[in-house]
Amino acid sequence: MSRSRLPLVTVGTLVLALSACGGGSDPAAPAAETPTEATGGPTEEATGDATGEATGDATAEATGAAGAGIAGCEPASLETLSEGVLTFATSEPAFEPWVVDDDPTNEQGYESAVAYAVAERLGYDDGSVEWVRVPFDAAIAPGPKDFDVALNQFSITEERRQAVDFSSPYYDVRQAVVTVEGSLAADMTSLDQMGELLFGAQVGTTSLDAVVEAVGPTMQPQVFNSNEDAVNALASGQVDAIVLDLPSAFYATAAQLDAGVIVGQLPASGDAEQFGAVLDLDSPLTDCVSQAVDSLEADGTLDALQSEWLADAAGAPELG
Template sequence: MRKKTFFSYLVLVLAFIGLTGCKTNNVADLDILETSKSSNEIIWGVKNDTRLFGLMDIPSREVKGFDIDIAKAITEKLLGRDGRATFVEVTSKTRIPLLKNGNIDAIIATMTITEERKEQVDFSEVYFDAGQSLLVEKGSPITSVEDLDETTTALVVKGSTSAVNIREASPNARILELENYAEAFTALQAGQGDAMTTDNAILLGMASENSNYELVGGTFTEEPYGIAINKGQENFLDAVNAALREMHEDGTYDEIFDKWFPDDDSGKVD
């Protein structure tokens, strides 16, 4: 009797394995371009705390910025005027895991193209040229990255390339890592650090919030931004790149760029 029960249980287990093996392992394995056309929606991972690129507007409860408008324009190019661009908040730590799990279709979130990240995701063509810089209080003795030493503390965001770069540029400086840009800027204003470092475009947005702070020393890295798309989604990647090229040709890109950066075209991609 016990042998019969065990045999029946084994048959059920094997049948279950066979059935589940026939299903798609992950929603991320689906053809994103086709599923987007079917649902008339593209789900974008964006920042909600980055002024000028992706910042939550409290009165309207809508996230606004350069990245948001670029995503909306790409969505319209791919799906038409009725296509929906849906935005999901990501951080530097969560954006790749959310993409790999299929929770979002693409990342447009001030994400620097690096060789290390290329091992996990594919990138679109560059849509913004950035470079890492320093944000300090006006009158600070720190005027460049060379001024950071063992007596100074630099504030960075966890999981960002900025943390890696500043350790290389100023190996003796103390580094304090925060969860996001808002926390890092708050810490800077509270005196918990002597300088905040990340891409100059992000720091410009912070300096525009508080005139007591300024960027110093120019840029000490090149940080080209790309749209991250999961591996194996070549059709979607090609479509996004085609949309970006069309936006350059018809003036859509310039219009969006000038809206958010009217006084500085250093990050514009020709």
């Protein structure tokens, strides 16, 4: 069965306090020698053979052959936008370690790999997967969607649940403070020292919430359309520090910033922050997508993909 394709809901123009390039959103043992090593992304030496042998084979074994599906969730019974096709969404552009080379179709990067694993678990082969680009805020805004499933580091919150459905979580995430060497924030070790800093974060994100709730700075944080805009503002000295999800923080310090520094992880409060796939509110697909994610969690596929694509959190100190 299929639903007719509906126009994408747009959101109002976001007001930027600073100018920078557009981009997408959301540790390691101490910084690796190259950006790809730091983020877990593929290099011929670091992951080429290992991907095929160590994690690639394990992932293929865990996910099983396309068409195996989940009982009651076969493509013929799923009400997708296009019959027999599962349409995923991500941002434009999409960044590592979530998507490699801004190409979600290459199955490289954690969220790209998770998307194809979910599709395979539901019985879709690679040729039956399509991708569209949707801005972060538009994907979680109320109204009909131009996709079946979106993966773009969407933290699951009760407020967002009023507008969209979430799948079961596919990643537990922490937020981190990022700066550059020589900045006011570079040598700070506690939240008490950070109250006078000027922070930046992407609009509408839990990173921005974390600045306010965990740090409580005296100056209102600068708000940006994307993580890339925030990174560029930090690089140009327009803010003292920014907050990103931890995998994105490792990528930013390894590949986007000269002399980037992860000051530390913000303390977790309450329930763990988790990323989930976004679907239309009351989507008929939500239960099946959640079952697929749950099965990938249960058989170790998500752990294997995290080991392949995401940096080890041990390299980022805890801030108290």
